[in-house]
Amino acid sequence: MTMTLDQAQALDAADPLAFARARFRLPDGVIYLDGNSLGALPAATPGALAEVAERQWGDDLITSWNRHGWIDAPGRVAALLAPIVGAAPDELLFADSTSVTLFKLLAAAVQARPGRSVILSEDGNFPTDLHVAQGLARLVPSLTLKTVPAGNVASAIDGDTAVVMLTHVDYRGGAVHDMASVNSAAHAAGALTLWDLSHSAGALALDLAGSGCDLAVGCGYKYLNGGPGAPAFLFVAKPLQEQLHSPLSGWMGHAEPFAFEPAHRPAAGIARFLTGTPPILALAALEAGLATFDGIAMADLEAKSRALSQVFISEVEARCGGEVRLASPAARGSHVAFAHPHAYAVMQALIARGVIGDVRAPDLLRFGFAPLYNRFAEIWRAAEILGDILATREWDQPRFHQRAKVT
Template sequence: MVDATTFPTDGYIAESAARMTGCTLRPVTPSEVPGALGDRTAAVLLNHVDYRTGRLHDLPSLTAAVHAAGAYAVWDLCHSAGALPVGLDRHGVDLAVGCTYKYLNGGPGSPAFLYVRADLQDRFDSPLPGWNSHAEPFGMRPGYEPAAGAVRGRVGTPDILSMLALEAALEVWDGVAVDTVRAKSLALTDFFLECVEEYVPEGRVACVTPRAHAERGSQIALRCPDAGAVMERLIERGVVGDFRHPDVLRFGFTPLYVGFADVERAARVLAEVLA
């Protein structure tokens, strides 16, 4: 099963995995997952936060439902890691993947990450074995023997410059509690919505991100008929969000360095562009 609203790349990978293993791929929305699970379900790939709308899905309850059906739970954390508590170990998630260039601030091209639950690591069989995941990488043996633990998830030589940049970015997190980051994230997004409602002409945009904190990631998505052109004008004025087809303006809030003055200015410039 794959999240029907997923970022396209996840769907491509899920389709490839199904094809190579002889499984059937079934796209369903996260809300449909509990009712769609059955004894033939092998694995379920879901996004923690919807990349278009910013909706935060219920990782604990969905993971529990997947496990009750005897399947593996796989989560994409690209839009949640570094912005809010995830709790992979606490909730028994089997596998997870994500990027480091968003809320972890690694910059363009920074490394991705893989999580394999500790008790599954000795059974994890990577479809992309490489010399860097070999038990004896410099042994140059013709046969592959995976390294112990999480190291077996590696493939080839990592991009060293990107790793150095990411290392520096992660040092900023020393002493920072993710719960504090989450509290500021919610405060920033609340304030942005308040400013948009105050400044933007009524009816010009519509918020598609859930208002409830328990259902919101660290972004706000606004539906706007001419979103593509509007975002171009925003970027020209130094307000850098992005456009998602066909009509969504997406604004991400990285709590470590985005301040309330930035948020107010973004909403004010948006109102001026839309006036």
Template sequence: MAGTAGLEARAAELEARAAELEARAAELDAADGLAKLRDRFSLPDGVVYLDGNSLGALPQGVAQRVAEVVAHEWGGELIRSWSTGTWWTAPERIGDKIAPLVGAAPGQVVVGDSTSVNLFKALVGAARLARPGRTQLLVDASTFPTDGYIAASAARMTGLTVTPVDPSQAAEAIGPDTAVVLLNHVDYRTGRLHDLPGLTAAAHAAGALIVWDLCHSGGALPVGLDAHGVDLAVGCTYKYLNGGPGSPAYLYIAERHQAAFDSPLPGWNGHADPFAMTSDYTPAQGAVRGRVGTPDILSMLALEAALDAWDGVAVEDVRAKSLALTDFFLECVAAYVPAGRVESVTPAEHERRGSQVSLRTENAREVMDELIARGVIGDFRAPDVLRFGFTPLYVGFADAERAARTLGHVFG
């Protein structure tokens, strides 16, 4: 009887706590100045979508814009859309739309190719800009695997030696032999936010250049590329920028480096006079020299339409909501999930947290599969991490509460 009474008391306590958290979520959503932005996205009913750190939701207007491009610009105007429409200037025009979201002035961001291709351009370009005689390429040891593969290839091409480093120790590791540093602004697995201003300053103090991967920070938090003197940066557009699956990535080349930036992929689109069809390559002025081949127009213009979702939105407000959402989610997890079943590997400190929460647990793949089956979509990273990405443009506090409550139910 005592055991039954204890279980009933625990159930009543959880019910009361759930009612409190649901009420708090409703109050927070009602006071949220960004809540109305959810209407700018097409989201299925009954789903909590917390995987925007892998693929952002579909913004309203994208489907119509793509249909227009296909039916009218391609179907009707045919090749004339290159010269009389918006196609040819899309890479730099869309780059200028992304620029304020990463703290860059116009003329420094060009869109096209994949993150991997842009990273290769940035690393080889940085190595060619580096001080002569330096041989070290310092690379985030916990980086997304492709960054490591690309870094190794770039090192072989430029005569550098890759040295892996924990980002928390990168400042001390940068030395007189360091030519280039490659770091992720936010760790893709843990959501840990690295010190972009401090590490950029440390690289410059040692006479090195730094390249930042912004895939998990661009569109989620202020980056400040110009303000902090970053040399080069790359990022994808299909996560927090909601550009769609496989949407083209971007390359940032600081204005002070543009005249000397020597791309290892000198394609005709980056030529000063692309239609002259000369055998000698003369790079275009500015960040346009980061272009390579013919742009992927369908994906490019879909991305341009997707960026309309940012009209009138300040990244600082997005960051404030992101921190509030992840704080509330962690509070709800603590309330709903039995003690000891999950461990947060995302830093609790705001200054060290991106816009995701990663929880370590046993049988993580099976747990995530069950969450998805119950309408809460996050993702899994081997071997034992549940990832939940919070995109403040369309995720609300009720979503965070429901996700945590569902996770608690999965654990029983």
């Protein structure tokens, strides 16, 4: 054991972000370590949803598009994201799902690099990213998806690379790509970069502008606390916006949607990447989710993420070192994975004891640390409970081996 509960509580008492926990509604008796998959419910969200549903939709009906600014919601909500990811407000939008926004930006990037035939990615990228690229390659016969091991990406970029598509923080062990160096290697070869920031935005201090990113997407429902199925964000660096064309050109990305012109004329700037009618209820929840970052310095957030995961790793290794193997590198995002041959059953036993994480095939126990609401004392306690479950083999009961659809 490397720390006492008193010491963990002292870290909470000294935590400059401790006040943010009150911005969330977390059930008593639960230690929630899955904010990297679905952010916790912000305390303000139910009220925000009720306001939009009952007063705006209910009372003001369709006039709300103008009266309550529904029509501007994708950009207005995205402006709240700007300081969180280090971009300008007019470089961001919320629209569609992560997979769909990825398709849009990937196709736009490929089209902007005619004569180049390769989308370059890594073997272990998140499956939907690879699936989207495979789908695009089927549509465009001259295009291929080339994947290489994570460490070989920079050296695989060449004059045939149209776009380098990577997930910044790996969804399994949390390994982080060096964004700035991949961007500069890609630019030196004339290629574009497209980052999936699903496991980074809202957990790490990002500087999309300063690190030379061209394009990015990411989930709204993880660390951004937008709620299940929240719209995704997309980022297009300012100088590229007029050069790129969305393949899903729709009326909301038209220069004048209500001119009802038959021919598509893209809007100026980032708005051209919209396709259809924005999901107003989902955007209301997302707006409340992003408000949980008000007044938060991202450097403090990243420092706390680091400290939480370090405490967890030390405690788990001290208590269960022989039973689990750390599967996360030192350069990692805000989640940590430990391998165990019966990871699924172990996680079900943890959940039954009120510690919620998740599992990634084949054998990873995954624990996410959301610095806005996780506390050092609960991290400490989670490690203690894991140690107990492993020592007693509490996980080895038939009920914990029954697999559900979502892991």
